[in-house]
Amino acid sequence: MAAELPNSTIADALEELGDLYELDGAIVHRVLAYRTAARSVRESPVSVAALARAGKATQIAGIGATLQEKILALAETGVIPAAEKLRAKFPPGLIAITRLPGLGPKRARLLHSELGIEDIEQLRAAALAQKLRDVRGLGPKFEANVLLALQDGAPASSAPRVLLPKAIELGQALIVGLRESAPRDAQLELAGSARRLADSVKDIDIIATTAEPEALSGLVADLEQIESVSSSGPAGARARTHSGISVDLRIALPAQHGNLLQHFTGSGRHNAALREGAVRRGLHVSEYGVLNDADGISRTCAEEREVYELLGLAWIEPELREDRGELEAAVLSDPSGAGLPELISQQDIRGDLHSHTIASDGRNTIGEMAKAARELGYEYLAITDHSASHGFGNDVSPEELRRQIERVKEANSAIEGIELLAGSEVNILPDGSLDYEDELLAQLDWVVASVHTSFGMAEQAMTERMITAIEHPLVDAIGHPTGRMIVRREPYAVDLEAVFAAAARTGTLLEINANPDRRDLSDVNARAAVRAGVRIVIDSDAHRIATLANMRWGIATARRAWLRKEDVANTLPWAKLRKQRKRGRGKR
DNA sequence: GCCGTTTTCGGCCCGACTGTTTTCAGTCG
Numbered sequence: 001m002a003a004e005l006p007n008s009t010i011a012d013a014l015e016e017l018g019d020l021y022e023l024d025g026a027i028v029h030r031v032l033a034y035r036t037a038a039r040s041v042r043e044s045p046v047s048v049a050a051l052a053r054a055g056k057a058t059q060i061a062g063i064g065a066t067l068q069e070k071i072l073a074l075a076e077t078g079v080i081p082a083a084e085k086l087r088a089k090f091p092p093g094l095i096a097i098t099r100l101p102g103l104g105p106k107r108a109r110l111l112h113s114e115l116g117i118e119d120i121e122q123l124r125a126a127a128l129a130q131k132l133r134d135v136r137g138l139g140p141k142f143e144a145n146v147l148l149a150l151q152d153g154a155p156a157s158s159a160p161r162v163l164l165p166k167a168i169e170l171g172q173a174l175i176v177g178l179r180e181s182a183p184r185d186a187q188l189e190l191a192g193s194a195r196r197l198a199d200s201v202k203d204i205d206i207i208a209t210t211a212e213p214e215a216l217s218g219l220v221a222d223l224e225q226i227e228s229v230s231s232s233g234p235a236g237a238r239a240r241t242h243s244g245i246s247v248d249l250r251i252a253l254p255a256q257h258g259n260l261l262q263h264f265t266g267s268g269r270h271n272a273a274l275r276e277g278a279v280r281r282g283l284h285v286s287e288y289g290v291l292n293d294a295d296g297i298s299r300t301c302a303e304e305r306e307v308y309e310l311l312g313l314a315w316i317e318p319e320l321r322e323d324r325g326e327l328e329a330a331v332l333s334d335p336s337g338a339g340l341p342e343l344i345s346q347q348d349i350r351g352d353l354h355s356h357t358i359a360s361d362g363r364n365t366i367g368e369m370a371k372a373a374r375e376l377g378y379e380y381l382a383i384t385d386h387s388a389s390h391g392f393g394n395d396v397s398p399e400e401l402r403r404q405i406e407r408v409k410e411a412n413s414a415i416e417g418i419e420l421l422a423g424s425e426v427n428i429l430p431d432g433s434l435d436y437e438d439e440l441l442a443q444l445d446w447v448v449a450s451v452h453t454s455f456g457m458a459e460q461a462m463t464e465r466m467i468t469a470i471e472h473p474l475v476d477a478i479g480h481p482t483g484r485m486i487v488r489r490e491p492y493a494v495d496l497e498a499v500f501a502a503a504a505r506t507g508t509l510l511e512i513n514a515n516p517d518r519r520d521l522s523d524v525n526a527r528a529a530v531r532a533g534v535r536i537v538i539d540s541d542a543h544r545i546a547t548l549a550n551m552r553w554g555i556a557t558a559r560r561a562w563l564r565k566e567d568v569a570n571t572l573p574w575a576k577l578r579k580q581r582k583r584g585r586g587k588r
Numbered sequence: 589g590c591c592g593t594t595t596t597c598g599g600c601c602c603g604a605c606t607g608t609t610t611t612c613a614g615t616c617g
Contacts, residue, residue, distance in 0.1 A: 018589095026589090029600055033589035064590050102606085104615050137614090141607055203617090231605080248617085263602090268617065275601035280593075286602050 003459055004049040005075045006493075007041050013074055013083065014038035014067070019095050020086035022105040036062040041071075043324075045528030046497050049075040093119025100149045102142070110135060124150050160244050161487055164553065165516045167194045167201035167245075170225065174247060175206060177223045178216065186210040187257070191264040192248075196318045197556035199486045199519055203246040207264050208236075213251040220249055256288060258301030262308075263287035270321035277327060278311050285311070317343055319559040324527075343559045346552060348571040351380035354425065354448050354479060354511065354539030355548065359404050360385035360394045363544035366411040366420065372545040374418040380574040382446040383408050384423035389435045390452065396424070398440055405443060419574055421445035425479055430454045430461075432468025434475070441474040445578075448511065448539075450479030451492070459493035466494060467502045476581050477509035477537050480520040488517070496525060497532075504533035507582050509569050512538045512561075514554025515547075523560035530567045537569045 018034030040062045041048045048071060051057040057068040070080045090112070097108040097120060111117040114135045115126055123146065126132055132143040162170070171190040178188055189195075192205030210216050213234040220237040221229045226247070229239040236250040252260040263271065263286065275285045282293035289298035290310045301307045305315045313330040320326040320340070329340045355369055356362030362369070366383055373381040385396050385404065396404065405422040412420040423446035426434045434441065434449060441447055449469045457465065469475055481499065482491035503510050510529050513520045518541075521529060526536055538554040540547060558568060565571045569580070 021589090030589045032600085037589080062590070066589060102615070106614060137608070139608060145606090205617095235604085264617095266617090272601055279601070284602080288603090 003495075004047040006459075007044055007048050010048055010071055010074060011038040011042035013080060014041060014070075016095075017070075017080060017083045017086070019098065019105075020083060020090060023090045023094055023098070023109050024086060025105075025109065033062065034067075037067050043524045045500075045525070045531070091118040093122075096120055097123055100146070102145050102149060107138070110137065120150065161200040161202050162243075162245060163200050163486060163516050164194065164197060164556070167204060170241070170243075170245065171204045171206060174204065174223060174225060177225070178206075178208075178219055178249075181219050181222075182208075183210050183212040183215050185212075185254075186216055187254070189261070191261055192266060195265050196267065196321055197553075197560060199522070199557075203248060204241075205264050206247070206249045207257075207260050208249060208251045209254040209257045209260075210251060211253070216251055217249065220247070250287070252287070253300075255300045255302055258304040258306050259285075259289055260287050261304045262301075265304075265318050265321065267322050269323035270316075270326070273323045273327055274311070281311070283311060314340055316340065317559065319343070319556065320562065322560070341562050341564050344555060344563050344565045344568055344571065345559075346555050348565040348568070349378070349538065349551060349555070350573055351378045351382070351419075351570050351577075352376075352540050352542070352548060352551065353380075353382040353421070353423070353446055353477065353537055353570055354384050354513070355381060355542045356385050356425075357383055359383075359400070359407075360390060360396055361392060361543060366407055367415070368545055369542070369548070370411055370415050370418055370420055372548050374415070376548060376551075378418060380419040380421055382421040382423040382448075384425040384446065384448050386452075387424050387426045387435045389427050389429070398436060401436065401440060402443075421574070423447060425450055426475075427452050428465060428469040430457065430465060432465040434469065434472060438474060442583075444474075446477075446581075447475050448477050448479040449475045451483055455483055455492045457492070459495060462492055463495040463498050466499050470499065470502045470506055470508045473582055475508060477511050477539075478503070479511050479539070479541070480513040480515075480518050481510050482520050482522070482525065484520050484522070485517050486519060491520070496528070500529045500532035500534050503529070507535075507580075509535050509537040512536055512554045512557050513541050514538060514550045514552070514557070515541050516550060516553040519553055519557045521557070521561075523557050526557060526561035526563065530561070530563060535569050536563060536567055539570075 014034050015038040018031050022031040040060050044060060048057055052068050052071040052075060057063050057071055058065060074080050094108050094112055097103055098105050115131060117123050117126055127143050127146045132138050132146060133140045171194050175188045186208055188206060188208045191207045193201045208216055217232050217237045220226060220239050225241045226239045227242045229237055231238045239247045241247060250260060250264055278285045284291040289300045291298040299310060308315045312332050314332055316326050316330050329338050352373060357364060357366050357369055370381055388395050388397055401424060408420050408422040423444050425448045426436060428449050428451045429435060470478060484491035510521060512526055530536060538558055540550045542548040542550060569577055
């Protein structure tokens with residue numbers, strides 16, 4: 001099988017084409033169509049190039065005959081003719097200009113046609129020379145704002161994103177700060193992507209209800225985390241923290257609490273799709289209410305559930321609100337009865353199968369980890385220190401692992417109320433082999449195999465490497481299967497379709513690693529894995545007592561992946577799970 | 589460009605804010 005053009009490359013090309021069409025003055029819906037298609041391609045679990053070759057790419061939402069043809073051209077010739085033409089028309093620097101705050105495609109095009117500006121440097125020079133104010137439709141204020149945007153340093157595209165735990169911590173701190181002096185009746189809560197438990201968050205959205213909105217709004221400027229407030233009024237305030245994160249506070253009457261919470265939880269795409277569906281039923285949804293064309297009455301909702309009810313939908317868990325099929329599944333009268341999944345929750349987890357101790361790079365002893373896991377209510381904990389070639393000076397030699405197995409057994413007999421499993425997080429070497437002998441691995445209760453080296457391998461070699469490990473009869477699970485670090489590192493090149501097929505075929509579990517930096521598999525990939533017949537294990541990968549609690553971020557990813565309790569192996573008691581291990585198959 | 593309890597054309601979410609405008613276009617979330 002020849003390597004296909006990666007979905008990410010196709011998605012990038014469609015996004016660029018969308019940008020170019022936007023500069024060219026295409027109607028917004030056409031541009032939007034490209035962006036929707038790009039996102040669908042990026043999230044597709046199967047190769048879109050291969051689908052296009054088979055004439056089946058149109059099965060993907062947002063891709064029609066035209067786009068399939070363009071994708072095919074890109075896959076076969078490396079270029080999309082329409083993009084070539086437009087690139088000749090607009091200099092590449094113009095797209096960067098459209099990313100600056102306050103500038104968009106229309107103004108970028110105007111600057112290009114009127115002043116011949118081709119990139120950010122020329123824009124800066126023209127602004128300094130006060131040439132922008134002479135362009136019809138622009139003025140001195142605009143010119144000043146351009147200079148401000150350019151001087152701000154950070155090009156808008158690289159606005160800082162914070163990981164979910166940080167975002168929630170910041171959001172809660174802001175809420176606590178506001179509560180200290182807020183009007184008595186004020187109710188505050190975190191909304192936006194933090195409420196949806198997304199991987200990372202671009203801005204903090206807080207909603208509030210109170211009868212004294214101005215009083216609440218005015219408090220934002222006094223918060224210690226806030227650097228500046230850009231607007232403030234009875235509807236809320238918009239501000240920036242010292243760390244550069246923007247904060248949005250929106251205030252409504254208690255009777256509109258449900259409308260506001262729904263609106264501000266998003267995602268933007270979920271809301272857009274929700275509203276498009278509503279319009280077909282003669283309803284218009286906004287943060288203020290649901291307007292019915294039939295009687296001209298706008299109904300307000302104190303509870304979020306009522307908003308969905310008015311639209312004939314079941315309430316949708318915030319984690320699912322990404323326009324990934326949740327609206328179709330929520331239709332109450334849906335004859336297909338597909339419905340929304342009953343999502344897994346923290347209480348369903350019976351044990352943690354990936355943790356480290358002082359034997360490798362952890363900070364606590366076996367006994368300390370065991371007690372902490374027991375306090376979390378777990379029935380079992382696997383101690384899975386790194387293996388013989390970890391390479392950070394804390395390798396566990398085969399002899400040491402034998403001693404560690406004994407230590408785990410001793411600790412297990414010494415503690416009541418939790419079962420300790422002797423395991424290892426074994427390195428998958430570049431050729432797919434493991435760095436302990438099978439004889440030793442066979443003595444372990446649990447084996448997680450992970451890639452920790454040679455991330456830069458070509459896709460085909462990496463795929464073979466992983467499949468070799470998956471096919472190893474003693475490997476129970478693959479740890480952090482794509483190696484991504486949120487915000488910091490892209491996943492390595494690997495054919496996940498093939499990996500999922502191998503995992504499903506062999507009964508190897510794939511991990512959702514709950515470390516908030518990783519959350520790997522991602523929501524989209526974990527969902528695709530389960531659809532391909534793979535079972536998932538959610539692990540904390542704790543390196544100290546405190547990080548056992550990271551499990552919650554893995555649960556968040558699993559919920560965003562539509563996973564139910566039955567999709568996740570460590571919702572089973574160990575006695576059951578033990579028999580389902582690969583090596584247990586066929587026995588008995 | 590896509591898509592169909594408006595099916596092969598004519599629609600395609602909603603509102604706020606800003607700056608430039610005498611009524612609105614562009615941008616943003």
